Amino acid sequence: MKNFKILNNYSIRSKLIIIYLFCVLIPMIVTNSIVYITIKSNEVREQRITMEHAIERVKYNLSSVLDDCVLVSNHLHNDITLNDFITRRYDNLLDYYERYNYLLQNNVINYYYNSQHVYQVTIYTDNDTISNSSNFRKLTSETRQSEWYRQFYNNNEDMTISVYYDDNRKNYGINNTARTISITRKLDNFDKTHENILKIDVDYNVILNDILNEKMEDNLYVCNKSYILFSNKKSNVGTEEFDTIDSIEEKDVKLNDFFRFKVANEAWNIIITANEVSPLSKIVERKEILFGLAIFNLLLPTIIIILVSHSIGYRVTLLGIYLGKVENEEFSTIEYNDGQDEIGKLIRSYNLMVLRIKELIEVVFKRDAEKQRLELAKKQAELKALQSQVNPHFMFNTLESIRMRSLIKGESETAEIIENLSALLRKTINWGEDYITIEDEMLFVENYLQIQKYRFGEKLTFSFYVMGDCKGIRIPKLSILSFVENACVHGIEEVSHNASINVSIFKYDSRLFIEISDTGSGMEEDQLNLIRDKLRNAEIDMLNNSKSTGVLNTYMRLQMYCNNNMQFEIDSKPKEGTDVTIQIFLDEPGVSNSFVKENQNNNF
Structure with a gap:
């Protein structure tokens, strides 16, 4: 290693540049050239195909669920027995319940619950002679103020897809979901003189499970104009409010498509977001390339690092040993003076520092320490003298004398106040512990208020x-x-x-x-x-x-x-x-x- 002592004359900055060139920059250029040219284009293409297939599956599942619910609404829209039930005027509740039981026996409503996509069928009518039940509701002013009705009314279409958060369903229901998607239409096929509205609530969890079954690392969203309706990021979100579409970072969007309803003038966005393709994960699959890169990226940097670390490590270790001696008040100079770089200068500065410390200890420090001891003794004497000038017992004895004089003169009220003041001052001056019981604290309060x-x-x-x-x-x-x-x-x-x-x-x-x-x-x-x-x-x-x-x-x-x-x-x-x-x-x-x-x- 003696032949490489020439490295001791290079600055640390120059050595770091050498490490950067041979251990970082050159391997990075070679590696990136090989990896990104051969892998990245394939990764991007495969990711795109996977996303397109996922969107097609989501479109198919959405179409299956919503078309099934629309089919149910068409049957109910054309059911003359149901129309006769909701438009008929009932003389009393007995008459109404007889017709209601007849309707149930014929399975006009319950028959459609066989569809696994329908969560709830509700018919709202302005016929005030009917009684509210699970499937039939009076169309009241409160109903007209609800979110789904306002969406239906403002849409001014024969059929509306309403999306809203139903607080009333948050704490009950089979699937315990307050996120609601409803297909709403008028029941005016036979009678247009009354306002009868059919609302079919889609089973939210059916669509959500279809989305969650898309096993993909990327994020899949189904959105309307304002909210994120479904996402594969997390399950059991039925009781949570809809997230706004603003929470999707536009820069992360990789694919954006539309699902258009067949019977309603509305479309939902299907969005997939993902991080940039990282082809590094595919390197392991290319063993030949990996082996060649390992030799190039490990062998050459190892040789360079060994040479540089030996140049720095020995002298830094030596300097650390002597600094440890300084901690033990042993001041010795380092005899090793090779090298013109920063570490060599540091060793020479250390030797100079040790000589100066010895001088300070022998001359200045001892003199200043003696002076500080004299000053401290003087300050302590002054403090004791000042403390002795004020004797709190003198104050308490004086107040006690005034209190006794007041008692002798029959001024019991004044004596009581002086006693309270004396007790309050005594407890305040003699602070003692910072924490006291509530009982003692209330004695303070009582003395003060007296x-x-x-x-x-x-x-x-x-x-x-x-x-x-x-x-x-x-x-x-x-x-x-x-x-x-x-x-x-x-x-x-x-x-x-x-x-x-x-x-x-x-x-x-x-x-x-x-x-x-x-x-x-x-x-x-x-x-x-x-x-x-x-x-x-x-x-x-x-x-x-x-x-x-x-x-x-x-x-x-x-x-x-x-x-x-x-x-x-x-x-x-x-x-x-x-x-x-x-x-x-x-x-x-x-x-x-x-x-x-x-x-x-x-x-x-």
Whole structure:
């Protein structure tokens, strides 16, 4: 290999060009020239023939099904017994049912269900003396508003092929399909004075199964002007809405033909889409060509790659070994300096770097480390001095002295408010754990509202309801208090009439509900939508840019606590108040560990 050290003097870019020329470009040109000239034209021709045969089979199957249904409609159109039944006026229901039973006994309708292509035969008539049944319906205004009737009426033809989605058939029926194709015509062969309409529903699944039986890799579609009626892409689509024809990529269409109805002025498109022909799949069948290409594409690139990889691999491995020593704080220089390419320059740069690091460690780093330790000690001393200047116990002792003085003077109301304020401040300053029980949180809320009631007087009333099973559940600290405080500041302060705040907490079906409502000033729709938008797009950066962050902060803490397994709703009406509903899914995966532990302790 020493004779090939000359490669060390070439740049990596030049080596990659060599690899590209001999391992990619030249083999690709030779391979494509052979493969695409000998195979692709045959593949395209075979694909075209297969598609044409598939379309002819689809046309034949469609003709068989629809002609059979049209034949049924012709028989019923010419049936005088049926015409007499639907045009006759009945004096009472008994008279009607006698004629109906006679009709059934003669199999005028049921006889045609022997056709496997007919799903439903329904006759609509404006004769109001008949009674609705499975085959006979009154022609009502509601019927005239239906999709199939409007298509029939607007078409203004003797016979119409109606395509629509029937919601009423979605949840029942033998084949459980709501996609409906109907042949509709007037029963006016004997009587033109009444409006009698025959609607024969084609069995959708019969045509669908014929389409699915076309075993082809390409996509086959049967479409009208607006919708994809049938497709071989998936089965059991009877309950799904029709896909629009826009979902077919025009660039993928390989063949497009038409199926025209014999008795109706309408045509359906039969479309086949497919990917471009890839002749590479046929290479395996040409063993001689494959063997020759394997020698040409593997042997020559292997020789070139071995030579190039040896030029790069040894020195890169050596450089990696010495870099590993640097991780272990062992700084050694590399004595191997052969090569003028990028790796050789990299080795020399590494040696220079090692020498500079040694210098930094011995001089600069030690000096800076000592300086940083002195600065850190100074900052710690300043912080301790600052912390000692404010003693929270002084504040609590002062409030306790004021409370005791108020009690001595008989000012029990003032003493109670000072006691609530002291308790609230103590729990706020001594934060402790971020999660507390709902019972402790509600003590915060009660202390806060007692202070606000001292401020507002009779203007403010409040009430609580906490289900017993909910008291031990842990939630983020001050989460309920934040919403109660927001209700006081933005709801109660801005009204002159008496108002109330109500908090309800309960469990239902493994879900925790927290509801906070007030009867304050409420919000306009624009302001409410702005708040909802902020909550939907809540981010940490918004806390720094917003003046009011209490509700936003609490919302984000609750979402992190629940791992986004929470639903939050806020509703408000001007001059009526605001309602906040928080729903936490207790059994959903991802709820915080603190909640799960408390949940297990309470046997929920």
